[in-house]
Amino acid sequence: MATATAAPDERLASTSLVSRLLIRPEIGAAVAAIAVMIFFTLISDRFFTLAGAGVWTESASTFGIMAVAVALLMIGGEFDLSAGVMTGFSALTVGILTTNYGLNIWVAVLIALALALSVGAINGILVMRTGLPSFIITLGTFFILRGVDLAVTKAIIGQVSIQGMRDVPFYDSIQPVFGHSIQIGEGTFYVSVLWWIAVASVATWVLLRTRAGNWIFAVGGAQQSARQVGVPVLRTKVGLFMTTAAAGWLVGMISLFRTSTVQANTGVGQEFIYIICAVVGGCLLTGGYGSAVGAALGALIYGMAFQGITFAQWDTDWLFTFLGAMLLGAVFLNNWVRNRGVTTR
Amino acid sequence: MATATAAPDERLASTSLVSRLLIRPEIGAAVAAIAVMIFFTLISDRFFTLAGAGVWTESASTFGIMAVAVALLMIGGEFDLSAGVMTGFSALTVGILTTNYGLNIWVAVLIALALALSVGAINGILVMRTGLPSFIITLGTFFILRGVDLAVTKAIIGQVSIQGMRDVPFYDSIQPVFGHSIQIGEGTFYVSVLWWIAVASVATWVLLRTRAGNWIFAVGGAQQSARQVGVPVLRTKVGLFMTTAAAGWLVGMISLFRTSTVQANTGVGQEFIYIICAVVGGCLLTGGYGSAVGAALGALIYGMAFQGITFAQWDTDWLFTFLGAMLLGAVFLNNWVRNRGVTTR
Amino acid sequence: MTASQTRGAAILEVDQVGKRYGNIIALSGISTSVRAGEVTCVLGDNGAGKSTFIKILAGAHEHSEGVLRIDGEECRLSSPREALEAGVATVYQDLAVVPLMPVWRNFFLGSELTKGRGPLRRLDVAGMKRTTKAELSAMGIDLRDVDQPIGTLSGGERQCVAIARAVYFGARVLILDEPTAALGVKQSGVVLKYIAKARDRGLGVVFITHNPHHAYPVGDRFMLLRRGKSMGDFPKSEMTLDDLTAMMAGGAELESLAHELQREMGADSSVAAELAEVQQNVAAKGARE
């Protein structure tokens, strides 16, 4: 009986290391990120400086944290359209509880986390129990939260933005955790960049090296089959929705303690940017394929393109046209690179 | 050898006409629409009057035209995020060509149609040729068109909305086609309602009674299999994208000739409303299942809910919360009704 | 003609179970039991309800009527996970694999090997790859690369992965839905050997196949389904290979087909010959009774 031998298999064409590397879902995104970086460096001499890097890494970092969480969810075969408004929801909760009700800020932050996790759990359980697409369920929660953000904020504080956060007791004890910045040369770098790296690393570890990661790929790639071989589908999916909600909370805190304010419409519309970043980073919309590092790189591409257009001093009437063209360019490049690596048909 | 006989098959439980009806994808949507209608009729005595009906049918009609086209595309397994801005793009084209360049209005309308169809074709061809998800490709065209709408309008007419349409020669010759209204009792009814019914009927006929309809279901349900049995996948999909673009053009014209103005950001964000209507109407986001009538009913639900909230005189700060709750309610009801009809697992 | 001979304790038992999909009655009134150290073959025409029956045992579908007992205790299996935890491993007809995932991840999906403790607990990737490669080559499948997405394997290779997995994890009951359908002669032989081995290790086995040559040698009891109903449960002692073939081919209505085939394909057609022989047998049996 034929047994596996170490001898080379005549049914395999020899491949270079390069082309084996290219198979990883994130390589395309990395190449695209480098291309975008070079592009803007050539166009604006201020882009690739410490000062410039401080700006676009900050911009990318909050997108990146969410994009990684959303990518996990997408790999697991679901969407979360309430992810954007969740950032505003968490920050408003903290803002209102502290400035209006005088609650201790640490307690308020934890309450916001608990609320976010519950919304995530509700999303997950509704999706699994009704069998309806998550697109429509989380669209419902998106609408509901959006209205709640506006109406409750207005009802309680009479206006649509939180003011006076800085004067809340213990503000300075918590601000550094989410909003700290350090000066390197002439560039200001924010702690959110560390969060971004941390989230992407943990997500990568979970995806590739834990049972939960295996289950995420499985429920996204073929839910029915996953269920049949005993993957706890409900637990995995609800966990993913809660992860996304928690990421929304984290980004909400970062934005709150970075600017010390939040508005009732914060985060509305951002959910699509997260999905864009994940897709640019190589995740499949249909689930079952993608990577956390790719999504983080997708956010980097988006952040660089977004700020780069300003650096290039182009007329911002054309902002979206440029952005669209950059995105398409990045995805095409990513796709082309991946197809070099593997031809599946 | 056993041959088919007219005798009842012992492997079939007897079913009532009702439960057989329930299998059709649009029945759930119809039940939900009736529920929403009854709900608002009970809440506001002005809702179910001729005057009220004039408003919500008008509101539903433009959503409905787009929702039907988007539903066909979704059944065919694709999305078009550029559908919303396409309405603004077409209307702006006509507005600029006539008010600024003095082109004959009929010619301008046809040029706008040609442009819309080309964008649709480009969408379709890019999606098929690159193999990238349509979500990301049409997001690119959405961004690009959005920028073009703003920048070109601004560059040519120096402001962001078209003015003076009413003074364009022959305006009155074309206005009735898209913007005509008639008075029935105290209600004003628009010709767009007829367009809506016409589009839904044609789409239903195409879907259920033509080869093209068969192909649409097939490419959405299992593209690889459809290709293997000889369905012209490229042609079908490009045709669908062009249909959506044409619907965008139609809605753009209706909106232009009804309000005689259009602004540069018209239609931004509307693409999701179309998708929502289609999903509420029973289309699957994953493709291969749905109905045109369902999508038209989904638009009716959305239009009634949106206007109904105003009729009910609720605090519109809560608008989105109400809307979200109504939508979830409608989808749950739809889903429950459908599950009565068929239990597929 | 009902089975009475028992080799071991009944692990799974069903009593008058049925299953409806909406208004479609796929199965009704089925009673049987799966005993340790015994191979139950489920036979029946296409669409007779075999896969539906198996899915009930495996927890993939909840039954709509009747009772299911595990180790004598009545229960409802609401997910395959529960069945797996009770030691029931299944090869589904549609294989239950995740096409985009590598072969080794599919092999261990749901029962991954880990090493390390606490937050450092992680997948034992090397161990899983090694085991996968070894189990597959024991079945005569020499994969180029266990990192290949399983969706790119050939139909038979995929089937082997599903079987190897079930055999590896099957603790008390092994359920196989047409495992040999896509397999070559050699691989089929290996699967039959596995079944025999599992039986000898004291597992209960449920085996579905359309090939009487595969069913007869390993089966201890034969349950026949027709159009969603059970036609009885026969011990091997009451059966010959020919009886079995006759039963599988539907018994009646065979004569004309056999003649037709012989006419069409000439005398060298073993299928035709087989059918003809079976038909005579059936006729003879009918005359005896």
Added chain:
Amino acid sequence: MTASQTRGAAILEVDQVGKRYGNIIALSGISTSVRAGEVTCVLGDNGAGKSTFIKILAGAHEHSEGVLRIDGEECRLSSPREALEAGVATVYQDLAVVPLMPVWRNFFLGSELTKGRGPLRRLDVAGMKRTTKAELSAMGIDLRDVDQPIGTLSGGERQCVAIARAVYFGARVLILDEPTAALGVKQSGVVLKYIAKARDRGLGVVFITHNPHHAYPVGDRFMLLRRGKSMGDFPKSEMTLDDLTAMMAGGAELESLAHELQREMGADSSVAAELAEVQQNVAAKGARE
């Protein structure tokens, strides 16, 4: 031992074709031809490249090397539609059905019947349903309802739909990839009858199966693939059923398996017996040459 006997003109011809998926060489250097009125059986182990070969003929995959000729003219088939238009109908191993669509729509997908003219041209729904029902019951599949989504049919029922469709639309060449894998004895018999009929009507048939009892009676030529390479193309005159079984089982390495099986399953195992017999045969043949 190369085929020279021809029953008709070559419809499809391949010369040194090969197919790579990325760095995986699935097929290389295959040459053969499909002739009118002749059944070519493609044999080989799991993963040998049979389905890949068939997909090249059917236009589903473009070949990466070599030449493909239709009616003597060199061409590349870039879509199955082109192959269909040239009269080649295929049953794929994964069946190529659209699960959510009703059975009758699947049956006619891509070749729908229409009635009326101009803008009134519409599907002939009644006609299509009738034909579907009739064609399926001719295969012994008595569907409850041709409006059922095909995804809810049993594996064998789905397979029958795919076969019935190909037979119905196959004009000049019929390609069947393991059509009998999921079928019962009766349905398999019907499929073999169909193949014989198609051959007699002058169609070229390519038939893949793992069952020598199915391949031998209908095949005229046997092409053997192993690990992506062709091991030759034999006319029936040079083969016996035993040769064929030996070839399908991989020839060598069989002895040990046969013995093992006989030990495991006892003497009543026909598979073991068959294998043993085949093995002796191979040995004898080796001695003769």
Added chain:
Amino acid sequence: ACSGTGQDDSGATAETSDLTYAVITHSGPGDAFWDRVKSGAERAGDDYGVSVDYTSDPDPAKQSQLIDNAVAQKVDGIVVSMANPDGLKDSIEKAVAAGIPVVTINSGLDESAAFGAITHIGQSETIAGEAVGTKLSEAGVSNAICVIHEAGNIGLEERCRAAASTFDGTMTNLQVDGTNDAEVKATIKSKLQADPSIDGILTLGGQFAIGAVGAVEESGSDAQVATFDLSDDVVSDIEAGKILFAVDQQPYVQGFLGVTTLYLKSINGNDVGGGQPINSGPAFVTKDNAADVAEFAKQGTR
């Protein structure tokens, strides 16, 4: 920098300097009001031969990133609108610390000096809104709706809040979907039908006033329409008596003066206003003076 059309007389500039100013507002894309701020700023840039970069984002976090971005680019001055002063504090102070002169426009009057801006130009939504409230009361309106075309937009909410604060009758907010003109009209119509006692509609953008006028006509209501911002069509409707009045906050002035102030600071060290804010409006356009502004409204600069 690019400029709008209709300003082909900008040849007045003799030499072009290499000064660059960033104008960073809290506008969403394509907003008519802010578009005029942009036009004003760019016109000033053309006139003075300096380059002006206009960017905007309604999210304070992103707006502050845009300020950081400008600082990283080492621009020569920043014009910023402070709808949410808390959110921009750090970034503006950083810009000031980097030696970049900052001028605030439109909103943020109270914080402007504290953050280190050299002056504030404009008047806020609050002042304009309050003036509108008074004026509506004068017109005898008692039950008005304030049409918000973008939910949660801080400037729009502020306008309605301020108008309601000085308005004698009741004023309720109505949220509409501003990216769909036909829907705006339909929603206003619904509201008018649901509550026939409504006798006043305040819209917050020129194009929405046109929809409101249509809604009033079709629903047979006799509500009066007032609006923020001008457009060609608004002016003709004012002349025709269909719109009561329009508030012109003179956004063009805010953009133009913002850049001018920075320019003077750069070339001559001037502190325009001497630490006091400069008012840019509001001006009311009514039937009486509509003809005077018609020409400029057509150009899109008023």
